[in-house]
Amino acid sequence: MLELAILGLLKEQELHGYELKKRLTETLGPLSSVSFGSLYPALNRLEAAGAVKAVEANEDPTTPIPMTGSLGGEAAAFRERARRAERPQRAGRSRKVYGITDKGQKLFDELLAAESSSADDDRAFNLRLAFARHLPPEARLGLLERRRAHLVERLAKARAAIRNRRERLDDYSRSLMEHGNEATERDISWLDRLIERERTNRAAPDTTTEAPSA
Amino acid sequence: MLELAILGLLKEQELHGYELKKRLTETLGPLSSVSFGSLYPALNRLEAAGAVKAVEANEDPTTPIPMTGSLGGEAAAFRERARRAERPQRAGRSRKVYGITDKGQKLFDELLAAESSSADDDRAFNLRLAFARHLPPEARLGLLERRRAHLVERLAKARAAIRNRRERLDDYSRSLMEHGNEATERDISWLDRLIERERTNRAAPDTTTEAPSA
């Protein structure tokens, strides 16, 4: 779950933990937000698995400086001093910038393509949709359709639960349920639009979706 | 979190674990669903704390049989055999029915009234709203208003994050964000209606809230 998110962001550019967390909450929304207590252990797991590796620290993530030479040597210390003297405008502790490896790329594809619990788990679905552009069109369509089927079933169950309930429920619970069901209905309509768009694009591919992002 | 939900349901009637899980997913929605791996340890914690206690097993939770005599004696075994002979229609392993104690009632009130993380955590808010009828009117209004303020801030941050982003984002991520923001807007409108209703009821209490909806 978290691994997929990290790898997906590192695929686009090298990042350090703190920035990674910011992007996660921005990209995936405030729901499915991640704490440092999850993020740093996850980064360590990924590093131990060889999926990511630490590159040299640099303060401008948009123009990453590729790592030359070994880590932690006197040369690195020198560059660090030079960097601080050159651009002293950044405050705080030194960063640990991570980049994705070939192994990580493979792992990302596997995690993204895994069908298990991508329709029933809300966060897992949102995450996969956010990286859906890395998925082949058929898999994309399958993801959307499985999600739609799951939401339809969820809605049916929720309505059945209300009908089968003999005791009356109070105003607050009822309002909560009705609001939830309306949200699910809107989710389904939204998925319908996405599925429709997907089918149209599949009929006439390579016009918008796959435009090179530089 | 989970403790509050368990106590809230046990306040209404005595229940066993399996049924408790069903009610949780029904009442709180499929989100904030609970696994057995959380539920049973939570029940054990509550029992150890003296907030709930196991009562004698019975198969009809709507007309609970009060516990007489000690647990696990030969008399209990006899009654168990008699029960099975009398109403053998229920399948499955023997149940462990829990009831709330006075200490549990107090704990429930404390947990429900706790303001910390009831506005920023979605599940915590939903849970508290589901039991809002046990809250004094001012606390109820405060809960709704704090939640509204939080959602407004969340929406503002999400929009700011989109504006401040220099690289354009792909169709799927954009659709995900827009859909999420629309959902937040609707949540705010929904809260506005709840707040409005709350103020009306406070001006003229006890006319609609407590009327049987039958």
Add this chain to the structure above:
DNA sequence: TACCGATATATCGCTTCGATACATCGGTAA
């Protein structure tokens, strides 16, 4: 000079989750 707040990495304890094991009954079909 001393403190505050932002940036940044890291860990601890606790809670939660998903998977699994185990147990008991009714129903069904070989």
Add this chain to the structure above:
DNA sequence: TTACCGATGTATCGAAGCGATATATCGGTA
């Protein structure tokens, strides 16, 4: 009749996530 399946039910395990907290470094400011 017996053998299996599925629903009901309690329980635990390992992994992962969370909130709180510790630690460190810098710029700004009182």
